Amino acid sequence: DGGITQSPKYLFRKEGQNVTLSCEQNLNHDAMYWYRQDPGQGLRLIYYSQIVNDFQKGDIAEGYSVSREKKESFPLTVTSAQKNPTAFYLCASYAKHTGELFFGEGSRLTVL
Amino acid sequence: EDKVVQSPLSLVVHEGDTVTLNCSYEVTNFRSLLWYKQEKKAPTFLFMLTSSGIEKKSGRLSSILDKKELFSILNITATQTGDSAIYLCAVSVGGILTGGGNKLTFGTGTQLKVEL
Numbered sequence: 001d002g003g004i005t006q007s008p009k010y011l012f013r014k015e016g017q018n019v020t021l022s023c024e025q026n027l028n029h030d031a032m033y034w035y036r037q038d039p040g041q042g043l044r045l046i047y048y049s050q051i052v053n054d055f056q057k058g059d060i061a062e063g064y065s066v067s068r069e070k071k072e073s074f075p076l077t078v079t080s081a082q083k084n085p086t087a088f089y090l091c092a093s094y095a096k097h098t099g100e101l102f103f104g105e106g107s108r109l110t111v112l
Numbered sequence: 113e114d115k116v117v118q119s120p121l122s123l124v125v126h127e128g129d130t131v132t133l134n135c136s137y138e139v140t141n142f143r144s145l146l147w148y149k150q151e152k153k154a155p156t157f158l159f160m161l162t163s164s165g166i167e168k169k170s171g172r173l174s175s176i177l178d179k180k181e182l183f184s185i186l187n188i189t190a191t192q193t194g195d196s197a198i199y200l201c202a203v204s205v206g207g208i209l210t211g212g213g214n215k216l217t218f219g220t221g222t223q224l225k226v227e228l
Contacts, residue, residue: 103154
């Protein structure tokens, strides 16, 4: 089945450690996105990529980094520079013909 | 900076009530407005609106866009407990590259709770 897979679903890390969240899609979509969701809030855009080897900062990119070496993959690294990394992270890809965003199941990161 | 504002932030209704959720936006190079429902984890797609005044309908849910006044509403009639969720509005603005997607900005969401 086509879809988006995020891993891990849950992750605990100590302060000062970098962590990388995986996002893989087999929908053949060009554009992919990373959002952060805090309790009781909407989704805030971290980074997005419209095509392989290209990506743009979203509204809250500080303390995060991404790469887009393959069409299927868009990993997000949460660096030690991110001041409040504990959050729910959602990856999505964009179906340009329908305009629909397809989401993964999310990764919940807790920094102790 | 692109801005999407949803209201109310939260709402509690009784089963059978009708609710109207609002989404207003201020963006450059508007392409479309999307509504999503989020129950536990991944948001699920409801509607995409690109043209003013054309209602989209799916069962008890319907939505309409007003591009002159820069807002959209999502209506849910005869609400059920299964409608309890966060409803998210997102606006897509024009992409720079062809073949790819656009920047999508989400509002804060409306938390709807439907009680018996």
